[in-house]
Amino acid sequence: MTDKITVTGFVATQPVVKKVTGDLLITSFRIASNQRRFDKGRDRWIDGETNWFTITAFRHLAANVSASVVKGDRVVVHGRLRVRDWEAADNKKGTNVEIEADALGHDLSWGTTAFTRVSLSTGSANGDGSAVPGEDTADVFPDDVDDDATIHSDPLWGAPGVVGVSVGAGAGAAEDGDEKIPF
Template sequence: MDERITVTGIVATDPRHVVTQDGLAITSFRLAAQQRRYDRERSRWVSGETHWYSVSAFRRLALNCEQSLNKGDRIVVAGRLRFRQWQSDAGGGTNAEIDAAAIGHDLSWGTSAFSRVLTAPEGSGPVPVPAPAPSPESGHDRSGSGGDRALDWSA
């Protein structure tokens, strides 16, 4: 069964980054997702069941995850959900896996700074592109202060 899914949760393990012999970058980690709801009868928030996902990112997304994600980060993951059966001497079960198409920090819990990455010459890895500093006459407010000036998204 393959289906698209979007999940919010916490990076539960240190992201593991590998590059295969063919040069394919892969970053993987476990994601803990727990729903919370308000219980009106008890007048408090209660936690639901925790769902666990194995998340895998490939190619450029894997490289960016390696540089951006840490255990404990709250993130949003969108991708293809797959279920895999497993068996061992101690028993068996089902593992929910997400092949990620997009991953980002969950801004409901904090702030994040974005750095655009351009592809560099073959084999040299990603090259971060620093944000241009606003000039006083440009009227751009990129400080994150929430000023009233308009942002020019063409830059």
């Protein structure tokens, strides 16, 4: 049986996206979640222990997370909890606490956000949720995205809701090593 968990916290690492086996996208990042409580004796707020989680999102959620979430954002994550012990070759031991996200979004207790609906068939966004004319699923996952590609949103080069892929030199990038391909 898989345990479900909902966690709030701040994004502690920039989300990283990888493309594996065909068109499967995986986005992962770390969040820090700590509880604050009011200490009446001291008449002030104090921080509790910080819990660290690795968040992993798949497929369309992975693409949407990479276009929407950046380091420092406050988020709410709901998903399946996985706790795994590990041991390295040098006898170091530890425990990974991972949440495989089913749903993820900004924590509106800390600010506001704008929502842009994305067509699941094309992965495109044009404000009204319909597909952008001329786009199909072949355009959504470019063939030259490799395991080292980082997918991100960049308002300086793309329209709102457009995601881009920075492709490393090994995947046919421009001479400057940072070709941006519309996604």
